Amino acid sequence: MKILTAVNLRKIYGKGDTAVRALDGVELAVEKGEFVAIVGTSGSGKSTLLHMIGGLDVPTSGTVTVDGQELNRMTDEQLTIFRRRNIGFVFQQYNLVPMLNVWENIILPVKLDGKRVEKDYVEEIVSTLGLSEKLSNLPSALSGGQQQRVAIARALASKPAVLLADEPTGNLDSRTSQDVLGLLKMTGDQFHQTIVMITHNEEIAQLADRILRIEDGRIVSGSERRHSYGKGRE
Numbered sequence: 001m002k003i004l005t006a007v008n009l010r011k012i013y014g015k016g017d018t019a020v021r022a023l024d025g026v027e028l029a030v031e032k033g034e035f036v037a038i039v040g041t042s043g044s045g046k047s048t049l050l051h052m053i054g055g056l057d058v059p060t061s062g063t064v065t066v067d068g069q070e071l072n073r074m075t076d077e078q079l080t081i082f083r084r085r086n087i088g089f090v091f092q093q094y095n096l097v098p099m100l101n102v103w104e105n106i107i108l109p110v111k112l113d114g115k116r117v118e119k120d121y122v123e124e125i126v127s128t129l130g131l132s133e134k135l136s137n138l139p140s141a142l143s144g145g146q147q148q149r150v151a152i153a154r155a156l157a158s159k160p161a162v163l164l165a166d167e168p169t170g171n172l173d174s175r176t177s178q179d180v181l182g183l184l185k186m187t188g189d190q191f192h193q194t195i196v197m198i199t200h201n202e203e204i205a206q207l208a209d210r211i212l213r214i215e216d217g218r219i220v221s222g223s224e225r226r227h228s229y230g231k232g233r234e
């Protein structure tokens with residue numbers, strides 16, 4: 001089942017001579033449960049694409065459908081609610097609330113949505129991510145990798161249909177990046193999450209089921225890894 005599709009997506013910033021074609025006809029289809037990495041040089045349109053498929057910004061033309069719902073048919077208010085319920089974001093900056101402890105940070109979006117916190121489920125995520133001992137800490141008392149894991153736990157807690165990550169390990173050293181990504185992949189599998197992740201790091205990209213390359217606002221290649229490079233052959 002396709003959980004996310006983009007059809008002929010275009011985004012042009014500005015007008016006339018200074019117009020930038022950030023996305024130039026992107027087609028994308030992501031299966032439920034798939035882990036897709038997006039790679040490409042700086043300025044190629046990766047963040048723009050993530051913002052469009054996450055409903056954070058509006059494309060110039062084209063459509064985005066998440067879990068059967070077309071984002072461009074929604075009002076701003078509907079989109080805000082849809083995003084909160086269906087899409088999880090992890091950014092390079094962790095965006096944790098400094099005055100709230102780890103547990104409070106993780107459950108904040110669920111509370112904002114007025115929903116009951118599924119304690120067992122969130123505790124499972126927390127323990128998978130190795131945060132059980134840190135729940136009463138403030139973010140300032142955590143390492144970068146730990147803060148990143150809190151951001152991932154927070155994104156997973158509301159059970160989003162799709163998890164979108166923009167350079168989630170951009171601030172981490174390569175060892176910690178591998179660890180955090182390993183956990184992201186593991187929680188993704190365990191909780192049947194669909195993940196679309198931007199990265200500059202080829203090693204990190206190799207953890208995905210599929211790598212899409214974007215150049216000048218277009219997807220230029222997409223390789224399926226799961227079948228052609230199975231573990232047994234490495």
Ligand SMILES: Nc1ncnc2c1ncn2[C@@H]1O[C@H](COP(=O)(O)OP(=O)(O)OP(=O)(O)O)[C@@H](O)[C@H]1O
Binds near residue numbers: 042046048
């Ligand atoms: N708000 C904006 N207004 C004008 N131009 C923009 C805006 N946001 C992005 N752009 C332009 O669109 C193009 C794509 O930008 P985008 O942020 O998607 O690149 P990226 O692939 O994420 O790069 P990086 O790897 O450096 O994060 C760039 O040329 C950028 O300058």
Ligand SMILES: [Mg+2]
Binds near residue numbers: 046047048
């Ligand atoms: Mg970017």
